[in-house]
Amino acid sequence: MISIGRGLAIDPDEITLSFIRASGPGGQNVNKVSTAVELRFDLARSLSLPEAVKRRAARLAGRRLTLDGVIVLRAERFRTQEMNREDAEARLVALLSEAAVPPTPRVKTKPSKAAKARRADAKTGRGKVKALRRKPSDI
Known part of the structure; x- marks a missing residue:
């Protein structure tokens, strides 16, 4: 078994490895030796992982998931x-x-009374500054 953590492990039989030729420079061996590895893990049919972990893994895998x-x-x-x-x-x-790792649930918070008062004071202060910019005929 391959340990993942949090008490989870996957069976090595669920992993399929195939060896392919690597791309890029490699000298004389590049066209002869298959050193690159293509690993395939059937996430949808895996019996080792719970459904919640499968959903999160699918989202994390992105375009690596077929x-x-x-x-x-x-x-x-x-x-x-x-x-x-x-x-x-x-x-x-x-x-x-x-x-x-399960996501931490969001805890709703409310602003304190003092924070609301500071915000209101800041808004009225900005309004006074803008009022000073107006021409006297606008008032």
Whole structure:
């Protein structure tokens, strides 16, 4: 099991890895060795995660989430398959651990009486300043 935090873990069998050729410069090996990793995690059908975490993860994944509910991560920063695989898994765990944290509920607050009085005083003060700018015939 891959631990995400907050008592959650995902089964490694739910992750599909495929190795593809990396883009960009790479010398002689760029057209021969498949070092880039494409990680696929079926978020919609995952049995390891609660629905609330799935919803938050879908929102956080953005365009990395397909219409079928699969998160697709591509890792090609490193020159070896192993390091790219670890990078892709770490990015998935980071995404899911961020989704595992429930949002803090908003607490409604009211301005105090003193704050309301300060605001009213400031408004009347600004009105007096603007009144001084008027011509005497406007009054």
